[in-house]
Amino acid sequence: MKKLYSNKLVIFSLVLPGLLLFFFAILAPICLSVYYGFTEYSGMGTATFIGMENYKKLMTDKAFWMSMRNSLLLAIGFICIQHPLAMITAAILDKLGGRGEGFFRCVYFIPNVISVAVIAYLWKFIYNPDFGLLNNIIKAFGGKGDINWFSTDNAIWSVLIVLIWHGFGWGMLIYYTGIKNIDPVLYEAAAIDGADQKTTFLKITLPLMKPVIQVNVTMAVISALKQMETVYLLTNGGPGNSTQFAANYLYQQAFKAFKYGYGNAIGVVFIIICLITTVVLNKIFEERDDRPAKAKRRKGAA
Template identity: 85%
Template sequence: MQKLYSNKLVIFSLVLPGLLVFLFAILAPICLSVYYGFTSYSGMGQAEWIGWENYKTLLRDANFGRSLTNSLLLAIGFIFIQHPIAIIVAAVLDKLQGKAEGVFRCIYFIPNVISVAVIAYLWKFIYNPDFGLLNNALRALGYQGKINWFSNDTAIWSVLVVLIWHGFGWGMLIYYTGIKNIDPVLYEAASIDGADQVSTFLRITLPLMKPVIQVNVTMAIISALKQMETVYLLTNGGPGNSTQFAANYLYQQAFKAFRYGYGNAIGVVFIIICLLVTVFLNKIFADRQPA
């Protein structure tokens, strides 16, 4: 077997399929996006080269700025609301054992296996100002007004709640898997030394979960930037552009406004931001790890 894997032809034949997928499914589309980002291509006809004009327009585009701001708000919500709760829930699930552990794990993950369309329309009914569950609950508590949760003032917060809730299961499952991979001997030693649950969590679980936290935080920020389906089905960026997100704005510009070149410029900026975020987070977590 070792002789087989030392054969260069065998190695090349094993690497080639993955290399072809990378070239044609990832690298080639990125290169085309970079090219079209320098054109005024509408999606039909000839692509006219216009240089940096699309990127200059992006710098002045208030709607694009709003989409990045909303993506930043969502990333903050993921990191400081969703993830702390997810890691605590994962730690509690790890202590449950037996059937209860499996049941609650499934319950928390259910929203992630439901169609995005179903999730969006479910929350539309919850937020409905006339017969929605949320307004009915407020009336039961004595509030007599009628709140339009998708108005200019509240729409972005309503969308953020849905996105944070919907992505909770993935974050929790990743943290849960990370906790399960921690050697139980460490917890037993801490218990013998008299450490309580909080001290064990802060001094053993969290430090050993740093690589998992790094991956989860990186994925959360990238996910915040590429939110599209749920936003499109809930508000499509409205009212106005108050709930606009980068990926949804790209879709609108490229396929609805027929500014395909401009949409690709947005895509290139999106890729650059994702790369910078990944490098930045790698540096932060590397600096904090003990030598």
């Protein structure tokens, strides 16, 4: 067996299918997208090379920058609202134990199992200005209850609430798994030392969850950039591009306005932003080894 796996031809034959899949399913489409980003192309006929014109147009495209602003707002909502709540909920579920733990874990994850189309139409009924649940609750507490939740001023906040709520289950489940993987001996030692639950969470759970937080935050930022299905079904970017997101705008330009070259330019910028975001977040969460500096200070003191 060892002789077989040391044979270069055998190694190449085992690696080749994966390389071909990577090339044709990932690398080739990216290269084609980069090429079409430099062309004027409707998706049919011949593509005309126009250089950087699509990217110059993109820099002055108000709808594109509105979509980036909305993606940034969603990323902030994920990181500052959804994730802290998801982590606290995961910690409470871990302490809950028994049947209640399994029950609430399933309840929180149900929205992620339901079809996106069902979720979008459910929230459309909730937000309906005439007979929606939200306005009826406001009326029950003495308010007017005639708010148009999808007006130009309110639409983006209404969409953000849906997106933050819908993604809560995934974030909670990832944090829950991370907490479950922490050695319970550490909690037992903290309890013996007299640490309360708040101190245990801040001094043990939070530091040891750093790799999980890094993955979750990176996924949240990328998810905020590529939001489409829910936005498309709720508002399709309207009214007046006030709820436009990058992925939805790309779809509109490439497949509805038949500006395939321009849509690919948006896709290339989108990929670059995702790569930069991932690198920056990895740098932020990077473990800094300060042992050489400490050793140097000790040597100087001696």
